[in-house]
Amino acid sequence: MMSALHAAMAKHPESRSTHKRRRFVFLSAACALGLTGCAGGFAIPNVLYLAIGANSDQTIDAELIEGINNLLKLLESGFRQIYPSTRFQFAAYPETGIKPAMARRNRAGLGPDLLLINGDTAKQLVNAGLVDPFPLTPALANLFNPGDLGRLRLPDGDLAGLPVIIHSQVACFNRKRLPTPPSTLQELLDASAKGHNIGLSVELSTLFWTAGSVGATDAWLRVVQGKRLSRENVNSIKNWTAWLQDASDQQRITFYSNQASALTEFSNGRLDWISCSSTNLPRLRKSLGASLGVSNLPSGPGGSASPVNRLRVLALGHSSSRQGRDRALAFSRFSVNPLVQRSITLGSQILLPANRFVKVPVQSSVTLQAMSDSQEASLRTAELANLLHVDDPRLDRAQNLITQLVFGEISPQGAATALIALMEAKP
Amino acid sequence: MRQLLLEIFGWLGYLERPAVVVQLSLVVALMLGTRTARRRRLLPPLPVAGYPPVGLGLLALSAGLLGLLRQPTGLLLLLGGLWLGWYALHLLHQLLRLWLPAQANHQLESRLLRPAYLVIAVMALVSEVDSLNDLAVAPLGELFGTQISAGKLFQAAVVIYVVLVGCGPPAAGLAWLVQRAMGMSEWSRKAMELMLRYAVVGLGLVAVAVHLGLNTTALIAVAGGLSVGLGFGIKEVFSNFVSGLWLLFEGSVRPGEVLMLDGDPCEVRKLGLRATLLWRDRDNAELLVPNQTFFTEAATTYTASDRMRRSQVSVGAAYHHNPADVIALLEATARQVPRVLPDPAPKALLLSYGDFAINYALRFWIANPMDNVGICSEVNQAIWHAFKDNNIEIPFPQQVEYSMVWPPEQHRPNTEHH
Numbered sequence: 001m002m003s004a005l006h007a008a009m010a011k012h013p014e015s016r017s018t019h020k021r022r023r024f025v026f027l028s029a030a031c032a033l034g035l036t037g038c039a040g041g042f043a044i045p046n047v048l049y050l051a052i053g054a055n056s057d058q059t060i061d062a063e064l065i066e067g068i069n070n071l072l073k074l075l076e077s078g079f080r081q082i083y084p085s086t087r088f089q090f091a092a093y094p095e096t097g098i099k100p101a102m103a104r105r106n107r108a109g110l111g112p113d114l115l116l117i118n119g120d121t122a123k124q125l126v127n128a129g130l131v132d133p134f135p136l137t138p139a140l141a142n143l144f145n146p147g148d149l150g151r152l153r154l155p156d157g158d159l160a161g162l163p164v165i166i167h168s169q170v171a172c173f174n175r176k177r178l179p180t181p182p183s184t185l186q187e188l189l190d191a192s193a194k195g196h197n198i199g200l201s202v203e204l205s206t207l208f209w210t211a212g213s214v215g216a217t218d219a220w221l222r223v224v225q226g227k228r229l230s231r232e233n234v235n236s237i238k239n240w241t242a243w244l245q246d247a248s249d250q251q252r253i254t255f256y257s258n259q260a261s262a263l264t265e266f267s268n269g270r271l272d273w274i275s276c277s278s279t280n281l282p283r284l285r286k287s288l289g290a291s292l293g294v295s296n297l298p299s300g301p302g303g304s305a306s307p308v309n310r311l312r313v314l315a316l317g318h319s320s321s322r323q324g325r326d327r328a329l330a331f332s333r334f335s336v337n338p339l340v341q342r343s344i345t346l347g348s349q350i351l352l353p354a355n356r357f358v359k360v361p362v363q364s365s366v367t368l369q370a371m372s373d374s375q376e377a378s379l380r381t382a383e384l385a386n387l388l389h390v391d392d393p394r395l396d397r398a399q400n401l402i403t404q405l406v407f408g409e410i411s412p413q414g415a416a417t418a419l420i421a422l423m424e425a426k427p
Numbered sequence: 428m429r430q431l432l433l434e435i436f437g438w439l440g441y442l443e444r445p446a447v448v449v450q451l452s453l454v455v456a457l458m459l460g461t462r463t464a465r466r467r468r469l470l471p472p473l474p475v476a477g478y479p480p481v482g483l484g485l486l487a488l489s490a491g492l493l494g495l496l497r498q499p500t501g502l503l504l505l506l507g508g509l510w511l512g513w514y515a516l517h518l519l520h521q522l523l524r525l526w527l528p529a530q531a532n533h534q535l536e537s538r539l540l541r542p543a544y545l546v547i548a549v550m551a552l553v554s555e556v557d558s559l560n561d562l563a564v565a566p567l568g569e570l571f572g573t574q575i576s577a578g579k580l581f582q583a584a585v586v587i588y589v590v591l592v593g594c595g596p597p598a599a600g601l602a603w604l605v606q607r608a609m610g611m612s613e614w615s616r617k618a619m620e621l622m623l624r625y626a627v628v629g630l631g632l633v634a635v636a637v638h639l640g641l642n643t644t645a646l647i648a649v650a651g652g653l654s655v656g657l658g659f660g661i662k663e664v665f666s667n668f669v670s671g672l673w674l675l676f677e678g679s680v681r682p683g684e685v686l687m688l689d690g691d692p693c694e695v696r697k698l699g700l701r702a703t704l705l706w707r708d709r710d711n712a713e714l715l716v717p718n719q720t721f722f723t724e725a726a727t728t729y730t731a732s733d734r735m736r737r738s739q740v741s742v743g744a745a746y747h748h749n750p751a752d753v754i755a756l757l758e759a760t761a762r763q764v765p766r767v768l769p770d771p772a773p774k775a776l777l778l779s780y781g782d783f784a785i786n787y788a789l790r791f792w793i794a795n796p797m798d799n800v801g802i803c804s805e806v807n808q809a810i811w812h813a814f815k816d817n818n819i820e821i822p823f824p825q826q827v828e829y830s831m832v833w834p835p836e837q838h839r840p841n842t843e844h845h
C-alpha cells in the first residue's frame with residue numbers, strides 16, 4: 001500500500017508540493033485561529049498578570065516563589081468565588097531592576113496588569129509612565145491611614161498605588177544560643193561582650209532603626225525638612241554615629257555589606273541576633289525551626305527603635321486590556337477588603353494589613369506583636385519617609401559615609417558633620 | 428512540571444490584548460507573505476535571497492506606523508530582529524562555505540549556530556512575557572533526593588549538549604599538539620583525539636551531576652542497579668561500547684587501519700561508540716560493523732606493524748621456454764612497475780607444471796594495501812607486454828585427441844607414430 005503511494009507520488013511530483021501547500025495553508029489557518037481565538041473550543045484564559053518586586057534582602061529563588069504562591073493562594077480561592085476562572089500569573093523582579101523590566105515589557109504591550117511593589121517604587125514608575133495612577137474612590141481612601149496615602153500621592157493628587165500590606169522590621173534571634181533577646185542597645189552591646197555574635201548590615205535602610213534608639217530621628221527629620229538644627233540635634237546625630245562606630249569596634253558585632261549576607265550567616269547558625277524583615281521569617285523558620293525567636297528591635301536612651309517598614313502597594317500596569325484592567329481593579333479592591341486583609345495577616349504571619357480597620361490579633365502571636373509594635377514605632381519616622389525617597393541621590397552618599405564610618409575610615413564627629421551637610425543640601 | 432506548564436499556558440492570556448494581537452498578526456502575515464512571494468516568484472527580478480530583506484523592510488515600516496500611532500512595537504521589533512538574525516545565519520552559512528569544508532560548515536550551522544540561536548530567541552521571547560529568573564527556579568521534581576529546577580535542568584542540558592558537540596575541536600587541537608610533541612603517528616593522533624573526546628564527555632557528565640547536586644551515594648546505587656540491567660537488557664550496546672574503548676586502547680582498530688572483511692580490504696574511517704565505520708574501496712561502500720565483531724572474531728590486518736603488503740600474481744608460460752629466463756623476465760618486469768616497492772625485491776617462483784603450461788608466481792611488495800587490486804592489474808599488464816616483447820608464449824589450454832586401438836594391449840602411444 002505504502003509502496004503504491006510512494007510510486008504514485010513519484011509519478012506525480014506535483015502531488016507532493018500540493019501536500020506541502022495544503023500543510024502550509026493548514027498551519028497558516030491554525031495560526032490565524034490561534035491568534036484571534038476564534039476556534040470553537042478555544043477560549044483565551046482569564047489571566048491576571050502580576051509583577052512582584054523583591055527587596056534587596058530577598059533572593060529570588062524557589063523559596064521566595066513558594067512564599068508568593070502561598071500568599072496568592074490565600075487570595076485566589078476567595079477571589080475566584082466572585083470572579084470564577086481567573087488565573088494568576090506572577091513574575092518576580094528585583095525591586096531595583098523592575099523599572100527597565102517594565103519598560104521593556106510595556107514597549108511590547110506585554111506588561112503586567114498589576115504590580116506589587118514598594119510605595120516609593122510605584123511613585124517612580126508612575127512618574128516614568130510605566131504604571132497608571134490608581135483611581136481612588138472616597139470609600140476606598142477611607143480604609144487607609146491618611147499618612148500612608150499621603151506618601152503615595154503624586155504632585156497632581158493622583159495615587160501611585162493602593163496600599164495593601166506592610167513588611168515590618170523586627171529583631172530575629174536564635175533561642176538556643178541567646179535565650180533572652182536584648183531589649184536595649186546597651187543590652188545588645190552586653191550580649192556581644194558575653195560572646196554572642198551579633199550581625200548588622202551597613203545598608204542605611206536596615207540600620208536606621210538605631211537612630212530612633214539613640215534619639216536621632218528628630219534631628220534627621222529637621223535636617224531633611226531644611227530646618228536649623230539645635231546643638232542638641234547635632235549632638236544626637238553625633239551620638240548615633242558614635243554608637244555605630246562603638247558597635248563596629250566590638251569583637252562580636254559584625255557589619256555586613258548587605259542584609260542578605262547577614263541573613264545567610266544567621267540562617268546558618270553563625271549569628272545569634274540580627275535585625276530582619278518580616279518577609280525573611282519563613283526562610284529563617286525553615287532553617288532554624290523552633291530556635292527562631294522574633295522580638296522588638298532594641299530601644300535606647302532616645303526611645304524606641306525607628307524601624308523602616310515597607311508599605312507594599314498594588315499599582316496598575318500600563319499595558320492591560322479593558323478586561324485585564326477590570327480584573328486588576330477588582331482584585332485590588334478585593335485585596336484590601338477587611339476580611340481578606342485579616343486572613344492574609346493570620347495566614348501568613350509575616351505581613352501586616354494596610355487597612356486601618358483591621359485589628360491585628362497580637363495576643364495570638366509573639367511575631368505579630370513584634371510586627372505590630374514595629375509598625376507603631378515606624379510612625380515616628382513616617383514624616384521622614386515622606387520626604388526621603390529611595391531614589392534620592394543624597395541617600396547613596398549617606399550610605400557611603402556610613403560605610404566609611406563603620407569601617408573606621410572617618411570619625412563619628414566627621415561622619416555626623418558630613419551627614420548634616422549632605423542632608424542640608426537639597427537634591 | 429505542572430507549574431511550568433501552567434505558566435506557559437497562561438501566556439495565551441496575552442492574546443486578549445489588541446496590541447499584542449496586532450503585532451503578532453503583522454509578523455505572521457509578513458512572514459507568510461514573504462514565503463509565498465518567494466515560492467511563487469512574485470517579484471521576478473528579485474533573487475530568492477532578496478525576499479526576506481523585503482519582508483523585513485515591510486516589517487520595519489509597519490513598526491514605524493504603529494509607533495506613529497503610539498502603539499506598542501516591542502514585540503514586533505523583537506520578532507523582526509529574530510527573523511533578521513535567522514536570515515543573517517543563512518548569509519553567514521554562505522560566507523563560511525568559502526573557508527570551511529562543506530561538512531564542517533554544515534555541522535557548525537546545524538549543531539551549534541542554529542540551536543544556540545533558537546535557544547537565545549526563545550529566552551528573549553520568554554523574557555518579554557515573564558521573568559526568566561522566576562521560571563529558572565520553578566521546581567520540576569526530585570532526582571535522587573535533589574530538587575531539580577527548570578533552570579538547573581536547562582543549564583545541565585546546555586552543558587551536556589555543548590560538551591557533546593563542542594569537545595571535538597579542542598580534543599583534536601590537543602591531540603595535534605601531543606602528536607607534534609611526542610612524534611606520534613597519524614593514527615595514534617586520531618585514537619588519542621577520540622579518547623580525549625570520551626574523557627571530556629565523561630568529565631562533563633560528572634560535572635553536570637555535581638552541578639545538579641545529585642547524591643553520589645544514590646548515583647552509585649543506581650549504577651549498581653544499572654549493571655544488572657546491562658546484563659539483561661542493553662548488553663549488546665554496552666558490549667559494543669566497551670569493545671570500542673578496548674580496541675582504541677589496544678590500538679588494533681584505529682582510524683586509518685586496513686582490515687580484511689569478507690575478502691575485501693577496508694579502511695577504518697571512524698571508531699564510534701557502538702560501531703566501526705569502514706570504507707570499502709571496491710564499491711565505495713561504507714560499512715557499519717559492531718565493535719564487538721573485532722573484539723570477538725579474528726581479523727586480518729595489513730597495518731598492525733607496518734602498512735606494506737606482499738602481493739602476488741600468477742601466470743603460465745609454455746613448456747618450451749627456459750624457466751630461468753622466464754623468472755628473470757618476471758622479476759625485471761615487476762621492478763619496472765612504479766608502485767611496486769624495490770625493496771623487498773620482487774621474487775618470481777616456478778610453482779608447478781600444469782597441463783599445458785608451467786605455472787609461475789610473481790611476488791612483490793606494495794606500500795598501501797588498499798591499492799592492491801590496481802597494482803596487480805598494472806603488473807599483469809606489464810607481464811603481458813614483456814612476454815610479447817620476448818616472444819614468450821602464454822599457452823592456451825591444449826588437448827590431443829587420438830583413436831583407441833582395441834584390444835588395449837595392441838595400442839601404441841602417439842609418440843611412437845612420430
